[in-house]
Amino acid sequence: MELAKRVQSLTPSSTLAITAKAKALKAEGHDVIGLGAGEPDFNTPENILEAAKRAMDEGLTKYTPSGGVPELKNAITAKMKRDQGLTYSNEQVIVTTGAKHALFTLFQVLLNKGDEVIVPAPYWVSYPEQIKLAEGNPVVVPASEENNFKITPGDLKQAITSKTKAVIINSPSNPTGMMYSREELQAIGEVCLENDLLIISDEIYEKLIYSEEDHVSMAQLSDELYANTMIINGVSKSHSMTGWRIGYALGNKEIIKAMTNMASHSTSNPTSIAQYAALAAYTSSEEQVFQMREAFKERLNALYGWLTEIPGVKCVKPSGAFYLFPNVKEASEQCGFKNVTAWVEALLDEEKVALVPGAGFGAPDNVRLSYATSLDQLEEAAKRIHTFVNKHQLKE
Known part of the structure; x- marks a missing residue:
C-alpha cells in the first residue's frame, strides 16, 4: 500500500x-x-517528582480539558506576568503534549496549501517538516555566521511574498545558542507588522542564558507585536522535564481555540500527571x-x-x-x-x-x-x- x-x-x-x-x-x-x-x-527536580506522585495518589489520573487544566493555565499566565510583564487570559493559553506538539498544531490550524512560513537557517530540524505536513512551504532564509546566525530586517524583506503568512523566531536558538537583542527584534517586528505576518516566537530556551543580556520576547515590544505574536514554550529544557511532554502556546484566542479543538481530536489532552508536575515547576522555587x-x-x-x-x-x-x-x-x-x-x-x-x-x-x-x-x-x-x-x- x-x-x-x-x-x-x-x-x-x-x-x-x-x-x-x-x-x-x-x-x-x-x-x-x-x-x-x-x-x-x-x-527532574525532586519537588516536581513529589507533585507527580501526589497527583497519582489523589486520583488525578483521568481525562482533563483538551487545552489543559485551569490550574496550570493560571500558573503559566502568572509566569508570563512575573517574568515578562505580559498579561494573558486562560483563553489565550493551550497546554500541549510538548512544545513540539504546540508548533505542530499551530501550523495545522494556521496554514492552507501553498502558504509560506519564513524559517531562518540554521533552524531546528522539525520546523520545515512540520510546515510541510500542514501543506505549507518553508522558505529558508540563511543567516550568516558573520551576523551570529541571525537574520536581518533586509533578509526578511527579501523573502516575503504574497503567500507569506508567518515567520519563526527562535531565541535563544537551537542549534546555534544565539539570541536576538531587543533592538534586533524590534527591527524584525516592524517588518512583520508592515506585512501583516504572524510571528511564531519559540522561547523554549528562555531560562538558559549565560550572557549579561536578558531574554526578550517579541510580544513585549508593543501592543501591536503582542497581538501578532504566538509564543511557544514549555518546561522541558528549563526544568529538565523532556520526557514529561508538557509545552504550551500563548496568543490570539481564536487561534488558541482552533488549536484546542484540533487537540481534542488528536491527543485528547496532555497527560494529567505531567500537567500537575508542570504546575509544581511554575509555582515553586527556581x-x-x-x-x-x-x-x-x-x-x-x-x-x-x-x-x-x-x-x-x-x-x-x-x-x-x-x-x-x-x-x-x-x-x-x-x-x-x-x-x-x-x-x-x-x-x-x-x-x-x-x-x-x-x-x-x-x-x-x-x-x-x-x-x-x-x-x-x-x-x-x-x-x-x-x-x-x-x-x-x-x-x-
Whole structure:
C-alpha cells in the first residue's frame, strides 16, 4: 500500500538518528560519548517528582480539558506576568503534549496549501517538516555566521511574498545558542507588522542564558507585536522535564481555540500527571533551575575553549541554550572528507563521539554539540575530536 505523499517527503530527524546510532554502539559495548541529544542530563527536580506522585495518589489520573487544566493555565499566565510583564487570559493559553506538539498544531490550524512560513537557517530540524505536513512551504532564509546566525530586517524583506503568512523566531536558538537583542527584534517586528505576518516566537530556551543580556520576547515590544505574536514554550529544557511532554502556546484566542479543538481530536489532552508536575515547576522555587544554568555556563566556557584549539574548527560563542555550533568545514577538508556529514560519521565510527551534522539544520558546514553532559565527558570528547583531526591530517 502506498503511503500518503505528506509523509513520503519527510526527512528523518538527524538529532534522533545520531542518538539512536550512538545508543546502538553503546549496546554493543563501545565507549560512546553522545553529544547529540537536546535534553538536560539532570533529573527532574525532586519537588516536581513529589507533585507527580501526589497527583497519582489523589486520583488525578483521568481525562482533563483538551487545552489543559485551569490550574496550570493560571500558573503559566502568572509566569508570563512575573517574568515578562505580559498579561494573558486562560483563553489565550493551550497546554500541549510538548512544545513540539504546540508548533505542530499551530501550523495545522494556521496554514492552507501553498502558504509560506519564513524559517531562518540554521533552524531546528522539525520546523520545515512540520510546515510541510500542514501543506505549507518553508522558505529558508540563511543567516550568516558573520551576523551570529541571525537574520536581518533586509533578509526578511527579501523573502516575503504574497503567500507569506508567518515567520519563526527562535531565541535563544537551537542549534546555534544565539539570541536576538531587543533592538534586533524590534527591527524584525516592524517588518512583520508592515506585512501583516504572524510571528511564531519559540522561547523554549528562555531560562538558559549565560550572557549579561536578558531574554526578550517579541510580544513585549508593543501592543501591536503582542497581538501578532504566538509564543511557544514549555518546561522541558528549563526544568529538565523532556520526557514529561508538557509545552504550551500563548496568543490570539481564536487561534488558541482552533488549536484546542484540533487537540481534542488528536491527543485528547496532555497527560494529567505531567500537567500537575508542570504546575509544581511554575509555582515553586527556581533554585534548581538556576543551579542547572550555572552548570551549563561552566560547561560552555570549558568546551568552547577546548574546541577552538582544534585545527580547522571555528566557533562563535553562543549566549544561551546548551549547544555549540562550530564550523568544521576546514577541518573536514583538511582530513580528506567529501563533506562534514562524512566527517561526523567517521568520527563516530573511529573515536566513538556522536555529534549532529549541520546539514539537518540547514547549515552543512557546521556540527551541533550538546554540552548537556558532564565536564569529564566533554573534555574526553574534545580530546577524541582533536586526536581524530590530527590523525587524519597526518595521513594527508
